[in-house]
Amino acid sequence: MxxxxxxxxxxxxxxxxxxxxxxxxxxxxxxxxxxxxxxxxxxxxxxxxxxxxxxxxxxxxxxxxxxxxxxxxxxxxxxxxxxxxxxxxxxxxxxxxxxxxxxxxxxxxxxxxxxxxxxxxxxxxxxxxxxxxxxxxxxxxxxxxxxxxxxxxxxxxxxxxxxxxxxxxxxxxxxxxxxxxxxxxxxxxxxxxxxxxxxxxxxxxxxxxxxxxxxxxxxxxxxxxxxxxxxxxxAFTNIFDVYCINQVNDDNTLLRFSDAAHSKKTFICAAASDHTIISAGQKTRLSVLPEDVIIAREPFIQSSIQNQIKGVVLTITIVEQACYINVDCGINIIAEITIAAQQSLDFKKNDYVYCLIKARAVKIVHGY
Amino acid sequence: MNGVWIEAVWLTIRVAALSTMCTLPAAVFLGWRLARSSCRLKPVAEAFISFPLVAPPVVTGYLLLILLGRNSAIGKIASDLFGVSFTFNFTALVTASIVVSFPLAVRSIRSAFELVDKSYEKVSLTLGASRIDTFFRVSMPMALPGIVSGMVLAFARSLGEFGATITLAGNVPGKTQTMSLLIYSDMQVPGREKEVVILILISLSISFAAIVLSEIANRKTRYLKK
Structure with missing residues (x-):
């Protein structure tokens, strides 16, 4: 065509x-x-x-x-x-x-x-x-x-x-x-x-x-x-084309994904639902809404948050009532935080931060 | 019913039916064009078409007499070439009926086409239909309730037509005397009140029957509004 x-x-x-x-x-x-x-x-x-x-x-x-x-x-x-x-x-x-x-x-x-x-x-x-x-x-x-x-x-x-x-x-x-x-x-x-x-x-x-x-x-x-x-x-959604590593735990409820084929290094985890049929090694598209991403200066040790991805702040944009932080984590992740949070934490360009994402907030668009 | 009544009723129905049939194709075409056109001259065209609605019927009849009479250019050509006369005969009755009922039909039909979402026509075009096919297969069936209403209005207007008819066709018993003209004539004669009432009842019954038929047709096409 x-x-x-x-x-x-x-x-x-x-x-x-x-x-x-x-x-x-x-x-x-x-x-x-x-x-x-x-x-x-x-x-x-x-x-x-x-x-x-x-x-x-x-x-x-x-x-x-x-x-x-x-x-x-x-x-x-x-x-x-x-x-x-x-x-x-x-x-x-x-x-x-x-x-x-x-x-x-x-x-x-x-x-x-x-x-x-x-x-x-x-x-x-x-x-x-x-x-x-x-x-x-x-x-x-x-x-x-x-x-x-x-x-x-x-x-x-x-x-x-x-x-x-x-x-x-x-x-x-x-x-x-x-x-x-x-x-x-x-x-x-x-x-x-x-x-x-x-x-x-x-x-x-x-x-x-x-x-x-x-x-x-x-x-x-x-x-x-x-x-x-x-x-x-x-209107923005974070999109990741990643590769399923394996289904790590016994009840198969958590899927681990790498950002490169054949890699065993976990980039992001997603919660599996009853209908999720993705096999190890399969290329998969994931999406995460910016409002589901938390930005922190330190990782949350002993928390339930499965994804704590380290990156560098690229840009900080304030639009109307929200602040959008674009973080380079190997793959870019955009997070939406409140202006009040930005004012109190004062994130700046080139700061090292952690993108915290619950596995449940990672949506599996499709596997192909 | 005496012979004069039967003749008048039968003549009225024939005139109304024939003028409605003659009006319909042109009214559907014009109604559709007016509904879909965005031409700057559209208001002028609408005003011209609607003129017989607002003009006194006698004036309309008089203008028709000037335009189509024996001494007019059109009247002469029609008479010389086709042997047709537009005055004081059955043709005159139908002509007067068409002219006065046409605007009512066009307005009703135009409104019906305006209610048909243009997107249905666009869908039809993308499915391979030409604009003419789209008109006959989509626009017209979807505007059907309005077209039926327009027909009934035109028919009812023809049944009751008086002013333009008496001016163009006269009031010749057995020839151009429709129900309205007969009622008028009987009203002028003392002692014929009973006959006048009966004629009025017959006239109303025909109009009522036409409206009932139109409502039945409307009910059958109710799904078009869903």
């Missing part, structure tokens, strides 16, 4: 947008605050918004070129779009929604078979119901199935998890991973929740104030502190 947007710019009322990027990864997460221009970015790709200038190319197809006066209409771009709200057609049954695009796919090669999509998304039980009779998760699954059955070459998801509870989110994320694994179809996923994106991909595009600020591997972006710097620290 290769999608390139060359100097694509447009104005909507007072807001100006400019996108310049070339993307090749199979799942791309788009992150940014509300109103930053994420949806506008997807709408330009799908042809639902016409840019004022620039060009958009997907593989060999030129979607838009201002100079050549080319603007392929949305129905000829072969892009499946799943919106934040499901937007299932209320006058049609689930089955009629699913086969809506059948009239327009006669000349296309069929990658997504109706029965296979039904079984992949578990849609068999409510084919003859109307959308209003379904739950939020079921509607979202139907919307995904409907987009798949339009035989797209690219799938766009605009905040597909925003109206779902935690259980439903987990369910939809697992369906998306299944779709990507089975069909290798490229996907763009917008979310303002970094944790949701990280469960799906490592590749992030960060959009702020109508422009693409950075794009690349999430670990590189997180370590550079750009997500925090751009989207605000409150």
């Amino acid at each position: 290769r999608l390139s947007l060359n100097d694509v710019s447009l104005s909507i009322e007072d807001k100006k947008f400019n996108y310049n990027i070339s993307l090749t990864d199979s799942i791309i997460g788009i992150f940014g605050f509300s109103g930053s221009g994420k949806t506008t970015f997807l709408n330009c790709i799908a042809g639902l918004l016409k840019p004022d200038s620039g060009s958009i190319r997907f593989n060999d197809t030129l979607f838009f070129d201002d100079n050549k006066n080319i603007n392929l209409p949305p129905n000829r771009r072969d892009i499946g779009f799943v919106f934040q709200e499901h937007f299932l057609f209320p006058h049609l049954t689930v089955k009629q929604n699913l086969v809506y695009s059948r009239l327009y796919t006669k000349d296309k090669s069929i990658h997504f078979n109706f029965d296979a999509v039904l079984s992949l998304l578990d849609l068999e039980d409510f084919l003859y119901q109307k959308p209003f009779q379904l739950s939020g998760g079921e509607r979202q699954r139907v919307a995904i199935g409907r987009a798949l059955l339009s035989q797209p070459r690219l799938l766009l998801f605009d905040e597909p998890f925003s109206n779902l509870d935690k259980t439903r989110r987990k369910e939809i994320i697992s369906y998306l991973l299944k779709i990507n694994a089975y069909y290798q179809i490229p996907m763009f996923i917008i979310s303002h929740d970094l944790e949701d994106i990280l469960k799906l991909t490592s590749y992030l595009v960060i959009i702020d104030k109508g422009t693409i600020v950075t794009a690349g591997n999430c670990i590189d972006i997180a370590e550079s502190g750009k997500v925090a710097g751009i989207a605000g620290y409150s």
Whole structure:
């Protein structure tokens, strides 16, 4: 997959947008605050918004070129779009929604078979119901199935998890991973929740104030502190790609991770839940919220805190009512402390400190 | 019921039904365009379409007479080329009905299209449908309750049409005498109060039946609002 947007710019009322990027990864997460221009970015790709200038190319197809006066209409771009709200057609049954695009796919090669999509998304039980009779998760699954059955070459998801509870989110994320694994179809996923994106991909595009600020591997972006710097620290999550060493104690409740493959030196520990299935040596993505990190000048001896990671203070940033301390522990860790705590402890750049993190505060995003 | 009544009732229903059928396609198209357009001239177009609603019906009828009468350019062309006359006949009845009921239908239908979230149309486009297919497969079915209401309003307005009709089509018994005109004529004759009351009851019954049918149609499409 290769999608390139060359100097694509447009104005909507007072807001100006400019996108310049070339993307090749199979799942791309788009992150940014509300109103930053994420949806506008997807709408330009799908042809639902016409840019004022620039060009958009997907593989060999030129979607838009201002100079050549080319603007392929949305129905000829072969892009499946799943919106934040499901937007299932209320006058049609689930089955009629699913086969809506059948009239327009006669000349296309069929990658997504109706029965296979039904079984992949578990849609068999409510084919003859109307959308209003379904739950939020079921509607979202139907919307995904409907987009798949339009035989797209690219799938766009605009905040597909925003109206779902935690259980439903987990369910939809697992369906998306299944779709990507089975069909290798490229996907763009917008979310303002970094944790949701990280469960799906490592590749992030960060959009702020109508422009693409950075794009690349999430670990590189997180370590550079750009997500925090751009989207605000409150949106930031520490991410670690680490390797499971072993399950140390008898009841297998504590997992130890190293920051390098084949290393036995513990970098961080996480509490295992009943559902955690990670074997020794497996690469694993972990996340820790900045507010779950305590900064101390000395380690807490004889305490229950499993992670006491020594590092050097790189930066101290005060944003509104909170103070964010970026600590280089081999891997960068950002901690959120109160301004009062900073005033009393007076941390400075290059100070040696300990990042204290409870094993329960370390979330296992996924093992891969 | 005497023969004159039956003729008037039957003529009224025919005129109302035919004018509603003629009004509907144009009203649906214009209602949709007005709902989706952001053109600067939209208020002017809306004012022009709504004019017969605010103008006195007699004035509308008079303007139609000037525009479509035998001595007008349109009247002459229609008469010479197609042998059609727009005055004092069945065509005049239907024309007057269309003109006065059209704005009501357009307003109701436009509101119905405005209530259809544009995102449904965007979804349809991304699923491969053209804009025309999207209109027929998504926008129109979703606006159906409003379209039905618009039809009923247009039909009811045609049933009761008086001013423009009497000006353009006259009041010729057995030819252009609709129920409203017959009620008016009977009211002018002393001793015909009973006949007037019966005609009013017939007229109200037809209107009531149309509204009941519209409500039934609305109930059947309630899921569209969920």
